[in-house]
Amino acid sequence: MLEAVLLVGGRGTRLRPLTNNIPKPMLPVAGVPFTEHQIARARAAGVTRVVLSTSYRAEVFSEYFGDGADFGVEMVYAPEESPLGTGGAIRNVTRFLRSGPDDPVLVFNGDVLSGLDIAGLVAHWRRAGAAVALYLTRVPDPRAFGLVPTDADGNVTAFLEKPTSPAEIVTDQINAGCYVFRRSVIDRIPPGRVVSVERETFPALLADGANVIGVVDDAYWLDLGTPAAFVEGSRDIVTGRIPSPALPGEVGRALLLPGADVSVDAVVAGGSVIGRDAHVDAYATVDGSVILDGARVGVGATITASVVGAGAVVGHGTRVSGAVIGDGAVLGAENEFLDGVRVWPGAQIADCTIRHSSDQS
Ligand code: GDD
Ligand code: MG
Numbered sequence: 001m002l003e004a005v006l007l008v009g010g011r012g013t014r015l016r017p018l019t020n021n022i023p024k025p026m027l028p029v030a031g032v033p034f035t036e037h038q039i040a041r042a043r044a045a046g047v048t049r050v051v052l053s054t055s056y057r058a059e060v061f062s063e064y065f066g067d068g069a070d071f072g073v074e075m076v077y078a079p080e081e082s083p084l085g086t087g088g089a090i091r092n093v094t095r096f097l098r099s100g101p102d103d104p105v106l107v108f109n110g111d112v113l114s115g116l117d118i119a120g121l122v123a124h125w126r127r128a129g130a131a132v133a134l135y136l137t138r139v140p141d142p143r144a145f146g147l148v149p150t151d152a153d154g155n156v157t158a159f160l161e162k163p164t165s166p167a168e169i170v171t172d173q174i175n176a177g178c179y180v181f182r183r184s185v186i187d188r189i190p191p192g193r194v195v196s197v198e199r200e201t202f203p204a205l206l207a208d209g210a211n212v213i214g215v216v217d218d219a220y221w222l223d224l225g226t227p228a229a230f231v232e233g234s235r236d237i238v239t240g241r242i243p244s245p246a247l248p249g250e251v252g253r254a255l256l257l258p259g260a261d262v263s264v265d266a267v268v269a270g271g272s273v274i275g276r277d278a279h280v281d282a283y284a285t286v287d288g289s290v291i292l293d294g295a296r297v298g299v300g301a302t303i304t305a306s307v308v309g310a311g312a313v314v315g316h317g318t319r320v321s322g323a324v325i326g327d328g329a330v331l332g333a334e335n336e337f338l339d340g341v342r343v344w345p346g347a348q349i350a351d352c353t354i355r356h357s358s359d360q361s
């Protein structure tokens with residue numbers, strides 16, 4: 001038996017309005033909730049039991065996954081009354097764990113898409129006899145992440161979450177959001193209060209001289225925290241750049257879900273997903289985008305690197321690029337929605353060009 005904890009309680013504010021009602025990990029990525037891809041990959045690496053650490057909209061997870069039988073793992077739920085932070089959330093699952101004190105327990109951030117060799121990370125942890133093994137990746141700009149410098153032997157020397165001063169940018173290695181904990185280490189996190197694993201637990205373990213190792217893996221890695229990243233992750237699964245056993249169809253230029261109706265005169269490409277009962281009308285182009293269930297892309301409209309919410313309507317000839325259109329919004333004809341624009345659910349907008357740009361006042 002190998003247990004995994006998925007941290008899925010975050011509010012997902014950077015993905016609003018998509019996360020107004022759906023928790024970030026349940027947003028459909030390449031046709032299924034993102035969490036389903038994570039579970040499928042974990043299962044392929046030998047995980048048999050998954051504890052979902054939930055907070056925001058906890059019921060959405062249990063309604064979809066149930067006891068996990070349909071997904072090939074046993075699933076249990078550890079809801080929080082109020083968010084306990086990442087470390088508090090990990091501590092809160094102990095009453096659901098079956099692992100012994102010296103067994104490995106995998107912990108995943110619920111919003112990271114990666115090609116990590118999960119079984120390899122567990123093997124590293126075991127060989128090192130570590131308290132915790134952290135999966136690290138390298139990024140060009142590490143400032144939005146947890147910086148994790150290591151020595152020549154792979155021992156973690158510091159943990160600097162979201163550094164604010166240039167002096168703290170000591171490495172391009174970041175916490176990639178997956179850990180192997182020795183179970184007894186989880187039991188020692190203080191219970192019943194908010195704890196950040198990044199700001200409190202890891203620094204405390206290092207101060208205590210615990211054996212914390214970092215394993216750099218340069219496989220595909222993406223934090224799906226922003227609309228642009230969310231679309232990118234979906235596209236990369238559809239095109240097979242990052243394979244997922246949960247992809248509901250073949251790898252290819254696009255994924256059409258059951259009931260999707262695409263005109264023969266439309267172009268759908270770049271790893272786009274067309275949702276159930278969604279329509280793409282003639283001469284429309286959908287490139288690298290996610291069109292959710294029941295939405296309609298009108299004649300000659302162009303959708304690029306965007307999300308069109310469930311039941312939303314894009315008028316004919318309208319251009320949507322790098323934008324998020326909320327569920328049920330109705331966009332008029334020959335408009336433009338560009339560069340980071342977010343249209344709230346149900347909004348009705350006509351006769352405009354809207355561009356979100358920091359250098360426009
Ligand atoms: N259950 C529960 N309770 N889950 C939570 C809570 C909570 O109070 N707070 C956050 N989470 C979950 C989120 O749902 C997410 O899956 C994960 O914990 C990490 O939270 P994020 O809010 O996405 O953090 P981040 O992306 O800013 O930073 C984290 O991830 C980076 C890699 O993507 C940190 O772990 C960084 O160190 C790391 O580099
Ligand atoms: Mg994140």
